[in-house]
Amino acid sequence: MPELVFFCGTMDCGKSTLALQIEHNRSARGLIGMIFTRNDRAGEGKLSSRLGLVTDAVEVGDGADLYAHLVDHLSRGRRADYVIADEAQFLAPEQIDQLARVVDDLELDVYAFGITTDFRSKLFPGSQRLVELADRVEVLQVEALCWCGARATHNARTVGGVMVVEGAQVVVGDVTGSTDEIGYEVLCRRHHRRRMTAATSRAAALSPDVLPVTH
Ligand SMILES: Nc1ncnc2c1ncn2[C@@H]1O[C@H](COP(=O)(O)OP(=O)(O)O)[C@@H](O)[C@H]1O
Numbered sequence: 001m002p003e004l005v006f007f008c009g010t011m012d013c014g015k016s017t018l019a020l021q022i023e024h025n026r027s028a029r030g031l032i033g034m035i036f037t038r039n040d041r042a043g044e045g046k047l048s049s050r051l052g053l054v055t056d057a058v059e060v061g062d063g064a065d066l067y068a069h070l071v072d073h074l075s076r077g078r079r080a081d082y083v084i085a086d087e088a089q090f091l092a093p094e095q096i097d098q099l100a101r102v103v104d105d106l107e108l109d110v111y112a113f114g115i116t117t118d119f120r121s122k123l124f125p126g127s128q129r130l131v132e133l134a135d136r137v138e139v140l141q142v143e144a145l146c147w148c149g150a151r152a153t154h155n156a157r158t159v160g161g162v163m164v165v166e167g168a169q170v171v172v173g174d175v176t177g178s179t180d181e182i183g184y185e186v187l188c189r190r191h192h193r194r195r196m197t198a199a200t201s202r203a204a205a206l207s208p209d210v211l212p213v214t215h
């Protein structure tokens with residue numbers, strides 16, 4: 001039976017790498033995939049992994065109908081044996097419904113990859129719809145780690161290393177980068193709740209307030 005599978009996790013846990021591996025393994029057996037993405041850091045129409053691999057993809061625009069795109073593709077005599085959708089958190093809920101219809105009516109497997117929650121630990125609408133509709137939700141097993149060594153479960157947005165909690169839900173960015181620009185850092189829940197990033201925890205450790213009191 002074809003399935004809609006949602007592979008999820010924090011930023012930097014290997015989702016795009018897995019998407020590229022699934023694509024590689026299937027194309028090595030002569031299958032042809034339809035690859036969708038939206039707002040990949042590598043640019044429009046790209047699916048990229050931090051390991052350096054990249055492939056071309058169909059950039060999903062606002063209001064694009066993914067089911068209609070596939071029907072049109074197939075009716076022109078072209079092939080699509082499965083579907084990959086990376087950065088699926090950025091898709092609209094209606095587009096997730098269209099992916100479910102691709103599974104049910106076109107009988108294709110759909111593998112969607114995305115982060116579940118945003119920098120405020122709120123569900124992205126696309127991810128919420130995937131949790132509601134997916135046949136399977138798979139949490140990636142390569143754990144990203146918080147600076148404290150615990151498993152990272154949350155995504156923090158940072159400016160100059162300091163966690164921020166105001167701003168637009170969508171700001172494309174990366175977990176590397178220590179500049180004043182907006183960046184991201186993965187944290188465990190405890191440190192996300194306390195807004196303690198690697199930089200602010202280092203600063204706190206150096207603060208005289210936390211030095212032991214001498215008699
Ligand atoms: N230099 C490196 N050497 C080995 N593994 C790396 C390196 N850089 C990144 N990675 C791996 O790649 C993962 C990020 O992969 P990626 O697919 O881009 O993540 P995601 O799509 O989930 O944000 C990291 O968690 C890490 O395991």
Ligand SMILES: Cc1cn([C@H]2C[C@H](O)[C@@H](COP(=O)(O)O)O2)c(=O)[nH]c1=O
Nearest residue numbers: 011012115118119155169170171172173
């Ligand atoms: C938490 C959070 C992330 N984003 C953006 C930042 C990146 O461009 C992508 C996630 O990509 P990855 O391959 O999983 O690293 O999402 C955002 O726009 N808003 C957020 O709150």
